[in-house]
Amino acid sequence: GAKHEAGYDAFMTGCVFAQACCHLGIDFSAETLAHNDKLQKFVNLLYLSWNSGDVINVSTGSVSELPCSNSPKKRFLKILYHNIVLIWGFPSKLKTSEIRDCICRVFGPISVAGIYSL
Structure with a gap:
């Protein structure tokens, strides 16, 4: 079977x-991260994927939707997974329009359907 690169997965999880x-x-x-107030609302929540909108509370086992009205699940009907690319390392000060323009200059004007900030 195919090899699983758990080290890479762990590295990327840490980066995110x-x-x-x-x-x-x-x-x-x-700060001690375990007691940080800003992180407490995310403790024990597993976000299955950015497009499904499902969140599992691993403490209770309950499943809920992302708590936002602008979730990708509501905005997009069908997502083609083989067309998704993760690009890491853009400076956080860049605007979405600047990132879109940069990618479109290289790959063409219809190459970008959406940009999501993590």
Whole structure:
């Protein structure tokens, strides 16, 4: 069978977590993450995927939808998974329109259907 690169998965999970903490304004050097108020509302929640909108509370086993009215599940009817690309490393100060313009200059004007900030 195919090899599973668990090390890469763990690395990317850490990268996404660090980026999320950065967006929340968490200072890693000054705080104990386990007791951080900004993270408490996310503890024990498993977001299955950004497009399904399903969230599992691993403490209770209950399934709910993302708590936002603008979820991708409501905005897009069908997503083609083989056409999705994750691009990491854009500076957070860039606007969505700037990222879209940059990608469209390289791949063409119809190459971008949506951009989601993590």
